[in-house]
Amino acid sequence: MKRRNMKAIVFVCILSLVFATLVGCSSQTSTNGGSNNGSSSNESSTSGGSSSGTVDVGIVLPTKDEPRWIQDETRFNEALKDTDYSVEVLFSQGSSANEKQNVESLITKGIKVLIICPHDGDAAAAAAEAAKAEGITVIAYDRLITGTDAVDYYVTFDSVAVGEAQGQYLIDKAEGKGNPLYLYAGAASDNNAFLFFEGAWNVLQPKIADGTFVIKNSSEAVALQDKATLTRDEMSKIIGQVTTNWDFNEAKNKAEAHLTAASKEDKGDVFILAPNDGTARSIADTFAADPDVTSYVITGQDAEKASIQYIIDGKQTMTVFKDVRTLVKDSIDMAVSILEGKTPETTGSYNNKAIDVPAKQTEVIVVEQSNVKSALIDSGYYDASEFTNLN
Numbered sequence: 001m002k003r004r005n006m007k008a009i010v011f012v013c014i015l016s017l018v019f020a021t022l023v024g025c026s027s028q029t030s031t032n033g034g035s036n037n038g039s040s041s042n043e044s045s046t047s048g049g050s051s052s053g054t055v056d057v058g059i060v061l062p063t064k065d066e067p068r069w070i071q072d073e074t075r076f077n078e079a080l081k082d083t084d085y086s087v088e089v090l091f092s093q094g095s096s097a098n099e100k101q102n103v104e105s106l107i108t109k110g111i112k113v114l115i116i117c118p119h120d121g122d123a124a125a126a127a128a129e130a131a132k133a134e135g136i137t138v139i140a141y142d143r144l145i146t147g148t149d150a151v152d153y154y155v156t157f158d159s160v161a162v163g164e165a166q167g168q169y170l171i172d173k174a175e176g177k178g179n180p181l182y183l184y185a186g187a188a189s190d191n192n193a194f195l196f197f198e199g200a201w202n203v204l205q206p207k208i209a210d211g212t213f214v215i216k217n218s219s220e221a222v223a224l225q226d227k228a229t230l231t232r233d234e235m236s237k238i239i240g241q242v243t244t245n246w247d248f249n250e251a252k253n254k255a256e257a258h259l260t261a262a263s264k265e266d267k268g269d270v271f272i273l274a275p276n277d278g279t280a281r282s283i284a285d286t287f288a289a290d291p292d293v294t295s296y297v298i299t300g301q302d303a304e305k306a307s308i309q310y311i312i313d314g315k316q317t318m319t320v321f322k323d324v325r326t327l328v329k330d331s332i333d334m335a336v337s338i339l340e341g342k343t344p345e346t347t348g349s350y351n352n353k354a355i356d357v358p359a360k361q362t363e364v365i366v367v368e369q370s371n372v373k374s375a376l377i378d379s380g381y382y383d384a385s386e387f388t389n390l391n
């Protein structure tokens, strides 16, 4: 009780100093290293936040193998370096079993709030339920946990808008009719993959129906191309065919197979819906290596450093910038409200197949060569020195 009161006072103090994201004055942040098992080999640093050795907030992220989640870890650590609350960050390394173990280990450390980005939305229900059973508040971070009522809040970007931005970008770059279109999607175990695809389909479908684009790599998408709105099952069929599983190698292999199957006429000036930056780079490299591809426009997402360099170099056309600083801040603010017994601010809700989960949603920004500087450098997200040939 006493400790909580002190924390509240420190929180108010620091807020008044306009200390951007957090509260307090000491930290205990531990990071689970990139080992494959993801639930051992903790590197931890402690500077006295919690004298009892317990952890207040547990953060579980899906994998260190994608730069996107390293970005989130970095931003969490930046935001948390001065917190009075003790926090531990663990990675699940693409395994729901590791994820469950991570949550169980955090439960034994006494966390009161769990911030979790699931590897697999359905499978993570068990971990969320285990936490909930201990009275822990569960915040789904970026990806929704599905099929359970054990999720209290969801902090997210506007994922349908991400897909719409990607689809609209392709439309804006296309001229005339008959433009070859190659569709790729994220992992079917990730609810976001459906939201991204739904957004892209919303805007692309009318342009497929009017002949602006011709789908070249998915018979399921061709079979559904006259339907403006797809059910989840219909999207599953398409995603099942063109999934990258968020995996760079799978994306590359699929793109190679598609190009091998395609005729010269199916290539030329092509348009590619790539769901995120990691897969976009592999798909772009594969298309660039095909002598029958004269030019390509390819989407992305996450503003990963490597993709920003690709955009500067003209190898990737766009990305959707999701300012992770905002997501991190929103989830920490939410956790702090909960720790202080307040009701966190939400702006809407997302159905997770079981309940409507109160959500806080953040907008996204399209980044291409022309606005790399204004969107990412001037905003302090990246430093100009991290890139070459940036004008």
Ligand code: GAL
Residues within 6 Å of the ligand: 066, 068, 142, 143, 186, 190, 192, 193, 246, 276, 301, 302
């Ligand atoms: C999504 C996430 C994206 C992307 C992808 C692959 O859920 O919203 O930003 O990184 O996973 O990890």
